[in-house]
Amino acid sequence: MITVQGLSGKNVAVLGLGRSGLSAALALVDGGATPICWDDNEAARVAAETHGLTCRDLKKQGAFDDVARLIVSPGIPHLYPAPNPVVSKALAAGVPVDNDIGLFFQSFATSDWNNFDITPQVVAVTGSNGKSTTSALIHHILEHVGRPCQLAGNIGRGVLDIDPPIDGEVVVLELSSYQTELARSLTPDIAVFTNLSPDHLDRHHGMGGYFAAKRRLFSEGGPDRAIVGVDEDEGRFLAGQLSEGPTDDRVMRISVEEKLTGPGWQVFARKGFLSEYRKGRQAASIDLRSVAGLPGAHNHQNACAAYAACRALGLAPKVIEAAFHTFGGLPHRSQTIAEAQGVRYVNDSKATNVDSAAKALQAFKRIRWICGGLQKEGGLEGLNAVSGEVLKAYVIGREAAQFAMQLDAETQVCTTMAEAVAAAIADAEAGDVVLLAPAAASFDQYDSFERRGEDFAAQVVARLSD
Structure with a gap:
């Protein structure tokens, strides 16, 4: 504690x-x-x-x-x-x-640190999508190299439930906008901003308030190093506000949409390859295509963020690359549940908004898509733009028919998970991916996205064992 x-x-x-x-x-x-x-x-x-x-x-x-x-x-x-x-x-x-986050940062450092050789550090990760995977990946890499570390916050343990840090330890925190918006103290050593897309808009009174809540992680305490995804206007603006100029490598920019080769410190992924550039020169390259635990461009963005954080902590590129290949992914986030008769079954129940579901759809080919639930604000247009690989959508939820009407893909209104899984399995052929990526909250039928994902996995296992 x-x-x-x-x-x-x-x-x-x-x-x-x-x-x-x-x-x-x-x-x-x-x-x-x-x-x-x-x-x-x-x-x-x-x-x-x-x-x-x-x-x-x-x-x-x-x-x-x-x-x-x-x-x-x-x-x-x-x-x-x-x-x-x-x-x-x-x-x-x-x-x-x-809130408890403010209490944590107020209380983390103690007089015991005077006897440490290496001061403990905090890496704090926020953003709309990918922050859980990014946080878990950073933690995994640190464990892989034998660095003392703990994972807490919006994932794992509560921030005040962790053990007091030991010499040289790194605490990795996943922080939601609900947590960053109220904390009176926010002083991470390294702060990570993955991306921004519409979510929780009622709680933050719109996108401006939502971005402001995320931005506090960088503005309140001034981290020693800021890692910022610059694929949205808000990320580019944040990086510009934090940086003293193009050569200021205290701000590390990351991208999966463009090549970043300026004079600063940058990490980007294109066509399945992660590249690190510093002072205009390439410092490292990693082939992400064979990393089973990080499929798709959205996970490549997570890889860029985690790689940048670990480089800021002083880890070598080859060490980070080796750790990537032993990362199994997180439950309910592009998680392979089973493979049978050439069909892959993937649980991405954490894809609770349009942006995260769209990224899941872009990660796979020949998709039989299970979607639906408690729809959030903003409509489903972003899904239709990336549904080219969707063979058919199997829609669940209390308002499944209304959800289905907004989709361009062929749809089947199933309402329940059991019916959707049964229909998808019956239709699936070798080479298909049966993907749960709901693009909606779970609360019309489940008490959490975890319960929804567990139901999907249970239904898949039960049907395949029949």
């Missing part, structure tokens, strides 16, 4: 008692603070009380008397589409609002 520093002897309110809220409350106790906890869910309050935590309704009058800070869990809105009533009360009382 990371012990919270700087709040000893103070009352700290904690709103939301899920994974991050509960770990924050316990870390506050460990640091000598007194957490005052609340969750509208009674079961969550009971669970907190079993840990010896005090729960008190933070909506009541006077709840923020003598409170030093309010810690808010990521899923609770603090501004848009409307502030949570508890957050409003805290702000009205002049109480600072923070």
